[in-house]
Structures are given as C-alpha cells and as structure tokens.
Amino acid sequence: GAVVSQHPSWVICKSGTSVKIECRSLDFQATTMFWYRQFPKQSLMLMATSNEGSKATYEQGVEKDKFLINHASLTLSTLTVTSAHPEDSSFYICSARHQGDYGYTFGSGTRLTVV
Amino acid sequence: QKEVEQNSGPLSVPEGAIASLNCTYSDRGSQSFFWYRQYSGKSPELIMFIYSNGDKEDGRFTAQLNKASQYVSLLIRDSQPSDSATYLCAVDTGRRALTFGSGTRLQVQP
Numbered sequence: 001g002a003v004v005s006q007h008p009s010w011v012i013c014k015s016g017t018s019v020k021i022e023c024r025s026l027d028f029q030a031t032t033m034f035w036y037r038q039f040p041k042q043s044l045m046l047m048a049t050s051n052e053g054s055k056a057t058y059e060q061g062v063e064k065d066k067f068l069i070n071h072a073s074l075t076l077s078t079l080t081v082t083s084a085h086p087e088d089s090s091f092y093i094c095s096a097r098h099q100g101d102y103g104y105t106f107g108s109g110t111r112l113t114v115v
Numbered sequence: 116q117k118e119v120e121q122n123s124g125p126l127s128v129p130e131g132a133i134a135s136l137n138c139t140y141s142d143r144g145s146q147s148f149f150w151y152r153q154y155s156g157k158s159p160e161l162i163m164f165i166y167s168n169g170d171k172e173d174g175r176f177t178a179q180l181n182k183a184s185q186y187v188s189l190l191i192r193d194s195q196p197s198d199s200a201t202y203l204c205a206v207d208t209g210r211r212a213l214t215f216g217s218g219t220r221l222q223v224q225p
Contacts, residue, residue, distance in 0.1 A: 006158075034212045043203065043217040044159070093158050095213075104149070104205075104213055109158040 002098035003027055006107025013084055013114055021079045021110045023094030029074040030096035034104075035067075038091040050077040084114045118142060119206050121216035129224050134191040136219050138204030141185065147207040148180055150189045152200045153218065159203055163189070194223045 003026040013019050023033055031052045036044040048069050049057040056069035066088075068080040081088055094107040120139050128134045136150075147166045151159035165171045165178040165187070177190040187206075191198055201220045205213040 032211060044215045046212050046214075049212055091156075097211075103161050103164060106151075106158045106160070111156070 002103065002105045004030075004094060004096050004105045004107040006094050006110060008110060009108055010111040011113070013112070015085055015114055016083055018080055018082045019084055019112060021081075021092055021094075021112075023077045023079070023096075023107050025075045025096050025105075028096075028098050030077075030098075031074060032097065033071060033077040034095040035069065035077075035079050036093045036095065038093060038109075044093065047079075052077075081112065084112070086114045088112065089114045117216075118208070118214050119204055119216035121202075121204050121219045123217055124220040125222050126219055127222045127224060128194050130194060130196060132194050132223075134194045134198065134221055134223070136189040136191075136202050136204075136221065138187045138189075138216055139185055140187070140204075140206045140214075142206070142208045143182075143185065145185075145206045145208050148178070148187045149205040149207070149213065150176075150178060150187075151203040151205060151215075152198075153203055154200045162202075191221075194221075196223045196225050199223045 005024045007022050033050040035047045038044050047062045050069045050071040052071045058064045071077040093109040095104050097104050118141050149164045150162045153159040163178045165180045171178045175192045179188045201218040203218045204216040
C-alpha cells in the first residue's frame with residue numbers, strides 16, 4: 001500500500017515552453033502532497049506544499065507564478081513549470097504522507113531537461 | 116547551522132562489515148526521524164523511521180535515536196555491494212514536510 005505514482009519519469013522540452021508533472025496517490029487519499037527539487041549531488045529541497053482544494057504554500061525563494069501547483073482532488077496534484085529555462089532542469093519529486101504509519105511515500109521522480 | 120546535518124562521505128566499508136551513518140538535527144521539537152536510501156537517478160525509498168529514544172531494529176538495519184544529543188544514526192550490518200547508495204536522514208519538525216540532510220554516500224567494496 002501507500003503507492004505514489006508520478007508521471008512522466010523524464011521529459012525534454014524547449015526553453016520557453018511549459019511542462020506538467022502529475023503525482024497520484026494510488027491506494028490512499030492525500031490531502032497534502034509535497035513537491036521537492038533535487039539538483040545533482042544535492043539533497044532534496046522542498047519547493048511547495050500542495051493542499052487539496054486550496055492554494056499551495058511555497059517555500060521562500062520559489063516563484064509561485066513559475067511553478068504552478070494544482071491539487072484538485074484527494075489523489076492528484078500537478079506541478080506545471082511555466083516558461084521553462086535551462087536552469088529549471090532538475091529532478092522533481094512529489095511525496096505524500098500515508099496516515100497509516102509515519103512514512104512519507106515518494107513518487108518515482110521526473111527528470112526535466114530544458115534545452 | 117543547517118537544520119539536519121550529515122557527513123557527505125563517501126563512507127567506504129568492505130563487504131560484510133558494519134556501516135555506521137550519522138545525523139544531527141537542530142530543532143529540539145523534532146518528533147520523528149527517517150532514513151531513506153537513494154540510488155543515483157532514483158527517488159528516495161524509506162528504510163526506517165524512529166520516534167522514541169533508543170534502538171529500533173529491522174533486519175540488517177538498526178536506527179538509533181538520542182534526543183538529548185539531537186543525534187540519529189543508522190547501522191547497516193553485513194553490508195552488501197547493493198547497499199551502495201546515498202542515505203538521507205530526514206526529520207519531521209512538525210511543519211508537515213520533512214527536512215532532509217544532504218545525504219551520506221556509502222560505498223560497499225566487494
């Protein structure tokens with residue numbers, strides 16, 4: 001149980017275009033999901049907390065107009081990187097907390113490359 | 116001071132040895148502590164969590180927590196080459212999202 005599915009697993013896009021990443025909790029309801037970004041050889045940095053039915057909470061320094069988060073249902077959160085630039089190339093990972101235990105389950109991650 | 120600190124490594128141990136990974140945290144109000152393993156290019160996977168002082172064992176893994184010293188450790192017994200990965204310490208400070216350390220890279224030499 002407690003599976004989080006993330007798609008796509010990798011994407012290459014042109015500079016200036018937008019990319020949408022989906023995160024689904026498959027066998028549990030997640031009122032809150034978290035979006036992280038990880039650059040090579042660095043740790044996970046929290047970008048934002050996605051709350052079902054309300055606005056996301058962004059961490060300091062994360063541009064909310066660039067990284068659009070929508071959490072329209074209890075099982076789906078999406079992250080849209082708008083007007084992507086090469087410096088946005090990174091590994092994006094979503095996470096949700098399963099109430100059955102103390103574990104935070106992670107999606108498989110999305111490798112974004114902006115060319 | 117970083118909220119969660121880990122030695123970046125690499126920590127190199129021979130196959131069959133015990134690997135000891137350490138983590139310190141700054142927020143005394145932290146409630147739960149997690150160890151994740153991350154292979155290169157992959158997402159983190161949960162190994163163990165601990166929230167009470169003392170030891171918690173699961174197979175070859177033992178997590179140790181000392182809240183007075185703000186210290187968490189992970190011991191891996193009988194280390195295998197497949198254990199070679201980056202180990203992330205994460206802390207639940209009550210802000211709902213986990214705070215991660217920078218990770219320790221473990222190399223198990225065959």
